[in-house]
Each structure stands twice: as structure tokens, then as C-alpha cells.
Amino acid sequence: MARPETPAPQAAEAASPSPLREIVRRLARWETGLVLLFIGTLIFGANASPAFTQSTTFFFVGLNIGEVAIMALPLALIIITGEIDLSVASILGLSGVVLAELAGHGWPIQAAIVMALVVGAACGLFNGFLITRLGLPSLAVTIGTLALFRGIAQIILPNDTLAGLPASLTKIGVVPIPNTQIPYSIAIFGFLAIVVAIALHATPLGRSIFAIGLNREAAFFSGVRVKRIQLWLFVLSGVLSALAGVLFTFRFASARYDSGVGLELDVITACLLGGISIFGGRGTIFGVVLALAILGSLRQALTLENVSPQEQSIVVGGLLLLSVIVPSAGGVYRRTRAQVQAFRQRRRARGAPAQAPAAGEAAP
Amino acid sequence: MTSVGTAEAAAPPVERARSHRIAEALLRFRELGILVALALVIGATAIKNPRFIEISSLQEILAGASIIGLLAIGQTLVIVTRNVDLSVGSVVGISAYATGVVFVHNQNISPVIVFLVAALIGLGWGIINGAIVTIARVPSLVVTLATLYIIRGIDATWAGGNQINASDLPDWFNKIGFGTFAGLPYLGIILIVATAMAWYWMRSFRTGRDFYAIGSNPEAARLAGIPVERRIFTTFALSGMIAGVAGALWLSYFGSVDAIAGTGYEFVVISAVVVGGVAIFGGSGSVIGAVLGAILLQTIASALPSANISSNWELAVQGGLLVGAIALDRLVSVRVAPALRTRRSGRGKA
Numbered sequence: 165m166a167r168p169e170t171p172a173p174q175a176a177e178a179a180s181p182s183p184l185r186e187i188v189r190r191l192a193r194w195e196t197g198l199v200l201l202f203i204g205t206l207i208f209g210a211n212a213s214p215a216f217t218q219s220t221t222f223f224f225v226g227l228n229i230g231e232v233a234i235m236a237l238p239l240a241l242i243i244i245t246g247e248i249d250l251s252v253a254s255i256l257g258l259s260g261v262v263l264a265e266l267a268g269h270g271w272p273i274q275a276a277i278v279m280a281l282v283v284g285a286a287c288g289l290f291n292g293f294l295i296t297r298l299g300l301p302s303l304a305v306t307i308g309t310l311a312l313f314r315g316i317a318q319i320i321l322p323n324d325t326l327a328g329l330p331a332s333l334t335k336i337g338v339v340p341i342p343n344t345q346i347p348y349s350i351a352i353f354g355f356l357a358i359v360v361a362i363a364l365h366a367t368p369l370g371r372s373i374f375a376i377g378l379n380r381e382a383a384f385f386s387g388v389r390v391k392r393i394q395l396w397l398f399v400l401s402g403v404l405s406a407l408a409g410v411l412f413t414f415r416f417a418s419a420r421y422d423s424g425v426g427l428e429l430d431v432i433t434a435c436l437l438g439g440i441s442i443f444g445g446r447g448t449i450f451g452v453v454l455a456l457a458i459l460g461s462l463r464q465a466l467t468l469e470n471v472s473p474q475e476q477s478i479v480v481g482g483l484l485l486l487s488v489i490v491p492s493a494g495g496v497y498r499r500t501r502a503q504v505q506a507f508r509q510r511r512r513a514r515g516a517p518a519q520a521p522a523a524g525e526a527a528p
Numbered sequence: 529m530t531s532v533g534t535a536e537a538a539a540p541p542v543e544r545a546r547s548h549r550i551a552e553a554l555l556r557f558r559e560l561g562i563l564v565a566l567a568l569v570i571g572a573t574a575i576k577n578p579r580f581i582e583i584s585s586l587q588e589i590l591a592g593a594s595i596i597g598l599l600a601i602g603q604t605l606v607i608v609t610r611n612v613d614l615s616v617g618s619v620v621g622i623s624a625y626a627t628g629v630v631f632v633h634n635q636n637i638s639p640v641i642v643f644l645v646a647a648l649i650g651l652g653w654g655i656i657n658g659a660i661v662t663i664a665r666v667p668s669l670v671v672t673l674a675t676l677y678i679i680r681g682i683d684a685t686w687a688g689g690n691q692i693n694a695s696d697l698p699d700w701f702n703k704i705g706f707g708t709f710a711g712l713p714y715l716g717i718i719l720i721v722a723t724a725m726a727w728y729w730m731r732s733f734r735t736g737r738d739f740y741a742i743g744s745n746p747e748a749a750r751l752a753g754i755p756v757e758r759r760i761f762t763t764f765a766l767s768g769m770i771a772g773v774a775g776a777l778w779l780s781y782f783g784s785v786d787a788i789a790g791t792g793y794e795f796v797v798i799s800a801v802v803v804g805g806v807a808i809f810g811g812s813g814s815v816i817g818a819v820l821g822a823i824l825l826q827t828i829a830s831a832l833p834s835a836n837i838s839s840n841w842e843l844a845v846q847g848g849l850l851v852g853a854i855a856l857d858r859l860v861s862v863r864v865a866p867a868l869r870t871r872r873s874g875r876g877k878a
Contacts (some may be wrong), residue, residue: 248669300854303612303669304798304808310796315844322840429677432670442667474684476785479677484670485660492664526776 192386193492194439198454205458207464216468221419221461223345224310227338227415229460230349231256231408233453237353237360240452243435244364245376245394246444247295247302252405253427254313255287257420259409261317263325264419273333280351280404287313288402292395293320310428314404317421327418337414356404361449369393377444426477437487459483562820566827573831580834587713591705593826594715595620595781598774599797600804600818601726602767607801609742609760610732610810611668615657616771617793618679619814623649623775624785625683630690635698642701645767646776653679654768658761668764676794687787694783705780715777720818726815741764743810767799799850800825807861808854825849 235252242249245431259280265300287309294305336348364370375383376390384390413419438455440447459480466476576579599616606613623646630645647871657675661668694702707714730736738759741749750756779785804821806813828849829842 195748294851294855298855300858301808304802304854305851307795308847308854310847311799311843312847312851315841315847318843319838322838362825414541426677429673432673436670442670472685474681476681478681478685481674481676481681484674485678488666488670488674489660489664492666496664517714 184430195448195451195454198437198451198458199438202383202454202458202461205461205465209461210469212465213468216465217347221464222410223340223347225457225460225464226347226350226424228463229430229456230347230353230457231412231415231424232430232434233353234349234356234408235401235405235427235431236403236410236438236452236456237356237449238397240435240438240440240447240449241360241364241373242394242401243377243440243442244444244447246380247395247397248303248306248395248432249291249401250306250397250428250432251309251313252289252401252408252431253285253424254310254317255284255402255405256288256409256412256424256427257422258313258317258320259284259421260413260423261321261326261404261421263410263413264329265320267329268326272322273330277410280410281403284402284404284406284409285399286402287406288399289362289395292398295398296391296395321419321421325418325420328415329417331417334414334417337411337417349408349415352407352411357449357453364449373397374445377441377446381443399512405449429477429480429484430459433484433487437483441491451525452508454489533841548753559814559817559820562804562817564825566820566824569824569827569831574837575816576836577834580831583711583835584774585830586706587708587711587716589827589830590719590782590823591713591821592830594713594719595774595778596793596796596800596826597719597772597819597822598722598777600795600800600822601722601815602763602770603797603801604806604813604815604818605726605730605739605763606668606767607743607798607806607808608739608810609763610746610806611661611760611763612672612798613657613668613764613767614672614794614798615653615675615679616767616797617651617790617795618649618676618683619768619771620775620790621785621788622653622683622686622791624691624779624788624789625687625773625775627776627779628696628785631698631701631841632692632696635696639700643773643776646772648772650772650775651765651769654771654824655761657768661764662757662761680791683789684787687785689787691786692779696749697779697783700784701780703780704777705783715781718777719732721816723819730815735759735762743807743812745811795850796825796846797822799804799846799853802857803849803853805857807857 209221215221235256239252262283263276263280266279267273271279291302291305291309294300295302312374340346341348341351364373372383372388372393375386375388376393380390409423412423416423434455435447435452436442437458438447438452440452461477462479462483466479471479535581570581579585599620603613603616608837626643626649627646630642657668657672660666660671686713709717712720730739738749738754738854740761741752741754742756775790778790782789800822801813801818802808802821803816803824804813804819806818825846829839832839832841832845
């Protein structure tokens, strides 16, 4: 389902250059819109509550969006290659449960963290194997593992909350890096974002990732190791989701099997709002970072306005819809115009005496 | 691909007939396979716990499977056209709550109006999904993922912490969920009738065949003059409407509704459909298979406690079944593909 079906005719239609249109198109980058939207969100937040303009806001926004941000990076790469991973939030939940369970059984916390990351990698490998080696559609596989991984977490830790992690470590989930306002999760995200951005935009690997998304067959025949790259992207997604799960567990100093249920909405919204094309082959990490900033400040502003999490999900879902509908507006406009023109031509043809009356109805 | 096809077509007729038979058997395999799996689950559970095969227990399983089964019919329509509708669980929730609110306001309301309200609520959401998918040409996965959360958010905002209980509902309505006719629960009868209608429609009507054509090859379907967008729109509208009606039935079955009704149903429904042999790539599968898949999942869910396995295993088992089913489909289709090609080319010559 994530495979492109329409872009080919669209690209053909778009090839009508004119100098003025070219300038407008350069200025009308998706990221420009995001910057404006971000400024708008900040103004909205400042109007919503005086607490929003305090210096601690950055810290709380970062704290709340940190895990989503870390999971959004590998997902952005996966979507660029034309696939999807819906299971990220379940891997987050499972790795948190593994961490707390092992720590509860007396494992040293460092070993438990490593184990949680290994479990995440295994989950990613499982997804990647089914998708790349068996050739199954990523949508179906990750809907299945969304339930499977969450279900395994539920088997390990059925109903209760596991607490009792060492406070010396869990406090990194709730305090900033000393002498700054930066939460640890955001520092980790910042580092990862730079690495991923360089890898995507400035290395042959990154070009390969775009090439896979634009035309899988062509990429394969130009020597890109399509399956291997995709497999490793899913493993990366698993590891980073597990890392997010560790941070999530630290933040709440406890683990539950249903930790982070529904977070995939935020992660996918961040990617698509950030301008990653759902058809693959297009997008920037900078856009995703901007989208995360928008999403985080918007949620923070809404929380300060006493908007419940459920009502917030209406807003986030709306953002997700908008971020896929807006890019397709051009296509809708072109198709509608083409239809109107075809209709006019048909009417003209019908007006001409020699034409058969039902000519317009028949299929070409 | 084509070279393989012609090579197979040139195979001697005897061999072609044999592979033809293998293909037929494998295609029929799915519905039969589910029935066998169903018999195994019921048999194994009955050995451990004989009360599992008492009439009342089986009635309960059928009634419980009915709502998932109805949703599976709608989902089959959508998936056959190579789309997916993730919003059904939320539509069930909001429609169930709306039905409850209708009864809280007026207990003596006519059944026709109640079900009409439920159907229209579902239809409305289905139309929204379908319109966005077909007009903006956005992948249905993203659209329905967004509406999944939007509808749930609206439902949660509307319902708040309220709960509507069986005492707020009229007797006739509660009876739909519990009553039986000639040994069959009403819900089961509704499911069977709906399945039969949908099966016949998809098998024998032009619109129904169009869905398969679209799912097999959207471009070819378009070139063949099938109104692809209109058909896809129809599947979403129908899926929504069925989910709306299923919401009302959900309320009659469970007797109470709050803001989280139907959460996670989309996943169970998709599992049921895929386990039932509807290809997630679109283009093949039957409503009967999907409904059997729903019955199988419900039977497993009921069997777990009867066999002294914690119900905490339910989610993992369903997820595993979904992944296993698509993997199995893939392996079978890799095996069957050459045989199918022979069959097609053989038919073309005849």
C-alpha cells in the first residue's frame, strides 16, 4: 500500500516550466510552511498560557516529545524507502517491560538496558526479515507485529506496574543535563538527528535510500542492495524504538505492558508533517525536526490549556490528515482541470453535427 | 515474469492438468484449512474442558464472533480493492455510544430509527474516509489511521467518563444480544444473512467483480473502464456503514458502553480477514473466508480461558496468527503462481 502508484503521471503533468512559477516553487518549499506553522504554534502557545513563555517550557516540550523524536528518525528513512513501520510503539512497550523485568530479577541495570536494546533489534530484525526476505507488505507485517510485540509484553508483565528501578538512573528521565535546559532524551535525539541527516543527505547510502523510494526496480538494477538496506533500516528502527522504551521507562520510573500505546500516531504524524512523502523518495530530516518541534509545542500548549489527551489526538490526527492532503492538492487541482476540459471538449464534440451522441460515455 | 509464463504454457497438456488440480486444491485449501483449524481448537479445548462444547458455550462464541464477523465483511470489501480501513474500531465505539445516548433520551424509540441512526453515523465516517482516499488519492492507511484517532478523540470527548448501562436500554434491544431463534443467536443469524448477501454480491454482481479487478491491477481496471475511484469510495462507505450497525449490535451484546468501546477492533478485524484468506495485496479472497477467520479468532479467544491459559495470551496469539497467515499466503502463492499461470493460459486457448 505504501508503494507509489500515482507519481508517474503526476510528474509528467508537472513538467510545464515557466520562470515565475519556478521562483514560486522554490520559495514554496514544504519547510517554509513548517517554519510558519511553528511560529504560529508558538504564538498560540504564548496566548494560551503565560506558563508557555517560561524558560522551563523548552525542557518540558523536549521531555514529552523525546521518545517520539527518537523513533521518528528511523521511521523517516523507512518511509523514504516506500515502506512503513507501525510497530514502533509496541517495541517501545516491550523493551520497557524487558528492562524492568530483568532489573527486577537482579540483573545489573546496564546489562538490562543492553538486553532491552537487543530485544528491540530482534523485533526489528523479525519485521525486516518478513518484509525483505519473504517479500511481505510492510503494512500488514507491522500491523501484525504491533499486536504481537504488545502481546508478548502483556504475557511477560500482565497487569501490574513494575517499579523499583535505581533512582540514580531513572532520574535522567526527568532532570535536564546539568547547567542546561536540555533533557537527556533530546540530547540523544540531537546527536542521532545529526548522524542520520548526514547519512541521508550527504552519503551514497542516503542517495541509495532515496533511490529505493523513487524506483525500487531501477535502484536494484543500478546495484543498490535494496533488501539489505531495508533490512538494516528495520533493525535500526527496532533498536531506536527500544532506546526510546528505555528512556520512557526511566521517565515514568516504571514499566507497564501498555506503555506508549498509540504513540505510532505521533511518530507517523511527525514524519509526514515533516514532509516525508508517503509514496517514498522524498523528504528531509530537517523537516522532520521542525515537525517534531511543532508537535511538541502544540501538545504542550494544549496541555496548558487543559485539553485532554483524547482531545489532543483529534488535533494530531487532523494534522496527519492535513499533511497528506495538502501535498496532493496540486494533483487534485490538475485532475479536476483535466476533467473539466475533457467535459468541455465532449460537449463541443457533441454539439458538432457529425458526432455520435454517446461518444463521451464509451471508455477510451 | 512473462517468459516464465510462456514457458509454462508450452508445457505438455498432461502436466498442465496436474498443476491445474494442485492450484485448485490450494485455492480451496484456505476455507477448508480454517474449518480444520476450528475443529482442532474446539476438539483440543473440549478434551481439556468438556463444557466448552455445550450448546450455550457454542452459542456464545457465535454471538461473540458476530460483531467481528460483520466488520470483517466490510473490511473484506476494502482490502480486496487494495486498501485498508483502520477506523472501524473507533466507528463501532462512537456508534455504540450514540445508540446508547438515543435510548437514554427516549426508551420507546422505534427500532428502525435506532439502527438508521447507527448506520448513518457509520456511513458518514465511511464517506469521509472514502472521499479523502479517492479525491486526494492519499494512501488509505494514513487516512484511516488519522480518522481512527480523530473519531476516538471525538467519542472520548463526548462520552467523557459516562457509562450507559443495560438498565438504560429497552428489553427488546438487550434481547438482540442474548436471544436465540431455533438454537441460533440472533446475532449469528444477522451475520449469516449478511455474509450470504455480501458473498453473492461480490461473486455475481458487476460491482462486486469490479472490486476484485481493482485489487488485482488498478491500472488495468482503470483502462478497462471500471470507475475505480467510485468503487473504492463505495467500499469505504459500506465498511463505515457496517461498522455503524455493528456498533449498535455491540451495545446490545455487551449491554454497556463507555468511551473506550471497540478499541483495538481494527486489528482483530484485519487479522480475521487475513487469516480468512483475503490477500492483503488485494484482488482475492472471499467474504466467507473472512467470516470464518473471525469465528476462528473468537473461538481461540474463548478457548484460552477454558483451557486454563491466561487471556493475556490473546493479543500475542492474534498477532502471531496474522503474521503467520500472511507468511503462509506468500509461500503458497509462490508455489501456486506458475500453476495458476498455466491454468490461465490454458483457458485462454480453449
